[in-house]
Amino acid sequence: MYDHIKKQDKQVYKALMGEEVREAEGLELIPSENYVSLAVREANASILTNKYSEGYPGRRYYGGQEYTDQVENLARDRAKKLFGAKYVNVQPLGGANANIAMYMALLQPGDTILGMDLSHGGHLTHGHPVTYLTKIFKFARYKMKDANTGEIDYEEMRQVAVMERPKIILAGFSAYPRELDYAKFVDIAREVGAIAVMDIAHIAGLIAGKAVKNSFDYGFDIMTTTTHKTLRGPRGGMILVRESEELAKKIDKAVFPGLQGGPHMNNVAAKAIAFGEALKPSFKKYAKQILKNAKAMEMVFKHHNIRLIAGGTDNHLLLADVYGSLGVTGKEAQELLDTIGITVNKNAIADDARGPMDPSGIRFGTPAITTRGFDEKASARVAELMIESLKNRSDKKVQKRIREEIRTMCKKHPIPKVFR
Numbered sequence: 001m002y003d004h005i006k007k008q009d010k011q012v013y014k015a016l017m018g019e020e021v022r023e024a025e026g027l028e029l030i031p032s033e034n035y036v037s038l039a040v041r042e043a044n045a046s047i048l049t050n051k052y053s054e055g056y057p058g059r060r061y062y063g064g065q066e067y068t069d070q071v072e073n074l075a076r077d078r079a080k081k082l083f084g085a086k087y088v089n090v091q092p093l094g095g096a097n098a099n100i101a102m103y104m105a106l107l108q109p110g111d112t113i114l115g116m117d118l119s120h121g122g123h124l125t126h127g128h129p130v131t132y133l134t135k136i137f138k139f140a141r142y143k144m145k146d147a148n149t150g151e152i153d154y155e156e157m158r159q160v161a162v163m164e165r166p167k168i169i170l171a172g173f174s175a176y177p178r179e180l181d182y183a184k185f186v187d188i189a190r191e192v193g194a195i196a197v198m199d200i201a202h203i204a205g206l207i208a209g210k211a212v213k214n215s216f217d218y219g220f221d222i223m224t225t226t227t228h229k230t231l232r233g234p235r236g237g238m239i240l241v242r243e244s245e246e247l248a249k250k251i252d253k254a255v256f257p258g259l260q261g262g263p264h265m266n267n268v269a270a271k272a273i274a275f276g277e278a279l280k281p282s283f284k285k286y287a288k289q290i291l292k293n294a295k296a297m298e299m300v301f302k303h304h305n306i307r308l309i310a311g312g313t314d315n316h317l318l319l320a321d322v323y324g325s326l327g328v329t330g331k332e333a334q335e336l337l338d339t340i341g342i343t344v345n346k347n348a349i350a351d352d353a354r355g356p357m358d359p360s361g362i363r364f365g366t367p368a369i370t371t372r373g374f375d376e377k378a379s380a381r382v383a384e385l386m387i388e389s390l391k392n393r394s395d396k397k398v399q400k401r402i403r404e405e406i407r408t409m410c411k412k413h414p415i416p417k418v419f420r
């Protein structure tokens with residue numbers, strides 16, 4: 001791989017090789033990251049990057065669309081099958097674009113969205129004040145009732161919904177480890193006449209692999225997602241519509257020409273390949289193993305009395321209050337773990353008294369190590385090593401020994417051939 005880059009551009013080649021080694025010799029625990037197959041990477045680097053394809057299959061602005069139509073139709077058909085959707089738009093360039101297009105399709109400026117508070121697990125595009133979205137729309141928020149159990153305060157959500165009359169009730173998260181009560185969301189949405197939208201970006205692969213519930217089964221109208229993360233596809237976005245043709249038409253118009261120009265057809269081809277992989281029985285096994293591995297890590301953190309936000313996990317991710325439990329900030333923990341070959345991300349915990357650049361928590365999860373073939377025992381050992389490292393942060397000998405053990409683990413569980 002990279003033969004042409006090697007000949008043509010030594011500087012970029014060097015950086016790419018550095019990343020190859022970093023990914024091979026360290027453990028990736030950022031819960032939104034994964035290793036994609038070489039087939040996905042080939043499609044992403046394919047000839048389709050040459051082509052402009054504004055519009056949709058059968059209705060494009062430019063000629064020469066015979067093969068782009070084939071690829072987009074394959075991606076659409078497979079996505080519909082995976083998630084039980086009647087309509088899908090596979091063109092959003094990322095999860096944020098998917099959410100923005102969804103807002104544009106369903107709302108007028110000034111309309112209200114009810115979404116999860118960022119520090120309780122929501123996402124920037126769910127209404128954080130730093131985003132441009134808050135200049136256009138109003139955002140109301142719901143939170144967890146108790147950060148130690150993760151239970152959402154559905155009664156408060158209902159009261160806010162009745163008062164604020166949101167047009168969209170938005171479920172979904174980027175740092176929330178529990179399953180949501182989808183039926184309650186839908187009840188509240190129907191009561192106030194809102195559209196129920198679930199941002200499944202983090203758990204799309206778990207839904208596709210039938211390891212967690214699918215919000216469409218509870219009557220949600222729309223799901224937005226990224227196609228990477230647990231779904232193990234290329235970096236990109238997608239919007240699924242359960243059954244309303246009217247909503248689907250609005251979404252297509254919002255994605256193009258409303259928000260984006262020409263779709264990245266190389267990326268759409270890579271999505272088609274990833275969805276094909278996710279339809280295979282082996283993907284179900286993978287998705288279930290992600291959950292088992294996360295549970296195994298949860299048990300170790302609990303055994304060491306380290307506070308987990310929401311009290312544990314029902315999905316692929318965990319959020320630990322390392323500042324409260326070990327006196328090490330999220331930033332310090334992230335940096336220390338980097339030195340032993342474990343990549344996590346610092347993360348705010350519910351109502352964090354510390355700022356976002358150095359919060360109290362770390363977020364970590366199991367999608368990538370599960371792709372590497374880790375089982376519960378190996379995942380539990382990773383958790384033990386994380387804790388040992390954090391507890392002995394000034395002991396250089398301990399850190400060195402742990403780094404060596406991680407290197408050995410990486411050799412024992414190399415990134416499988418189809419992924420590198």
Ligand code: DSN
Pocket residue numbers: 032095123174
């Ligand atoms: N950056 C993504 C994540 O890590 O969850 C969300 O946008």
